[in-house]
Amino acid sequence: MDGFARLSTHVLAPVAWTLLTPIAVVLGDPGGLVWPALLVLAGAVLVTLAVGWAINHGFGFRISPYTSPESAAVTVLTFTLGSLMLLGGLVVAWMCWARVKLGEDTFAETATGVMTGILVGGLGWIGLAVLLFS
Numbered sequence: 001m002d003g004f005a006r007l008s009t010h011v012l013a014p015v016a017w018t019l020l021t022p023i024a025v026v027l028g029d030p031g032g033l034v035w036p037a038l039l040v041l042a043g044a045v046l047v048t049l050a051v052g053w054a055i056n057h058g059f060g061f062r063i064s065p066y067t068s069p070e071s072a073a074v075t076v077l078t079f080t081l082g083s084l085m086l087l088g089g090l091v092v093a094w095m096c097w098a099r100v101k102l103g104e105d106t107f108a109e110t111a112t113g114v115m116t117g118i119l120v121g122g123l124g125w126i127g128l129a130v131l132l133f134s
Contacts, residue, residue, distance in 0.1 A: 036128055037080035044072040044124040048117050064105040064113035067095055071117030072124070079125040092117075
């Protein structure tokens, strides 16, 4: 079972990132928001990693650096391309399970990472919407 968990952490995450961007570009959306959304996605990933680093070093509580960017990506892509991208939540759930199974993160660390990613991705999308439509 550990091999299946390691597959998630070491293979699935990079492959998911490699596949999510072309899928977003190919599917597109009629509103023309794909390219701005990809910029928000990149920014959300960097912000989640920065927030996680700050909390890890400043408060002594760990946030999983694997689950926060993945959940931010799913949030941004769901807002951009619709509910089909919620299937990416399965990737996030697998990632959380794998991190806990391997003992690399606790349940609290993965859950906090997911919530941080959703919050940052959602706020990034709201910021983009305000910027584009105001």
